[in-house]
Amino acid sequence: MFKHLLLALASSCAVLAGSANAEAPSDASLVLLTENFPPYNMAKNGKNFAKDENIEGIAVDIVRETFKRAGISYNLTLRFPWERIYKLALEKPGYGVFVMARLPDREGLFKWVGPIGPDDWVMLAKADSTIQLPDLEHARHYKVGAYKGDAIAETLEKQGLKPLVVLRDQDNAQKLLDGQIDLWATGDPAGRYLARQVGVTGLKTVLRFNSAQLYLALNKDVPDDVVAKLQAALDQLRGDGFIDEIMARYL
Numbered sequence: 475m476f477k478h479l480l481l482a483l484a485s486s487c488a489v490l491a492g493s494a495n496a497e498a499p500s501d502a503s504l505v506l507l508t509e510n511f512p513p514y515n516m517a518k519n520g521k522n523f524a525k526d527e528n529i530e531g532i533a534v535d536i537v538r539e540t541f542k543r544a545g546i547s548y549n550l551t552l553r554f555p556w557e558r559i560y561k562l563a564l565e566k567p568g569y570g571v572f573v574m575a576r577l578p579d580r581e582g583l584f585k586w587v588g589p590i591g592p593d594d595w596v597m598l599a600k601a602d603s604t605i606q607l608p609d610l611e612h613a614r615h616y617k618v619g620a621y622k623g624d625a626i627a628e629t630l631e632k633q634g635l636k637p638l639v640v641l642r643d644q645d646n647a648q649k650l651l652d653g654q655i656d657l658w659a660t661g662d663p664a665g666r667y668l669a670r671q672v673g674v675t676g677l678k679t680v681l682r683f684n685s686a687q688l689y690l691a692l693n694k695d696v697p698d699d700v701v702a703k704l705q706a707a708l709d710q711l712r713g714d715g716f717i718d719e720i721m722a723r724y725l
Contacts, residue, residue: 507559522554543707567695573688588689595684619646619655644668
């Protein structure tokens, strides 16, 4: 009787240990998060949640090949909104988020791998708009739409422009046509790509006010040797012409 009890307890412990091991992430595996930010990252079904192979885009293809060449495992999830995945990457060891503009205010908050691609900042207006902007200061006289939590919106707020923010950047395209905003502060090529997705074309650039580079941002607890391997693999991709090929495929 006692022998059977011991065997039952041992079996139960083995099952519990197996379950715990199945749920625990590998120390060598990273959790990568991204958002719908075409053409860099996007869900194949257009929704705001997707995992692994159901995600595509310029940055997704580049990151996948980077991790493959570096020999580092990961899992990838696309979520919404940006502020949520940014916070997770900032606070959780083993997490990363892409693509992110590498700004002075963010420099010490993450470890960086990149650049992955460019993201110019522009002010877009309707095709028939008469607005002319010699500089960003003149945008104060207009209603400017931006994407909540995005680096562009944060920069405009710091400069006192008080942009009208939305949870989905593509919503600004329709707001522009409807006259709810006069200008749309967004990225290029991302803004035009998003506008086409919702049937809006013919927007014109009235100001190009910044040129940023986009990166993979990793939690500061990610080991330096992992970051170095990823950076070396990405540099190799750039040297091989792989990044140029991916850019051409989408753009």
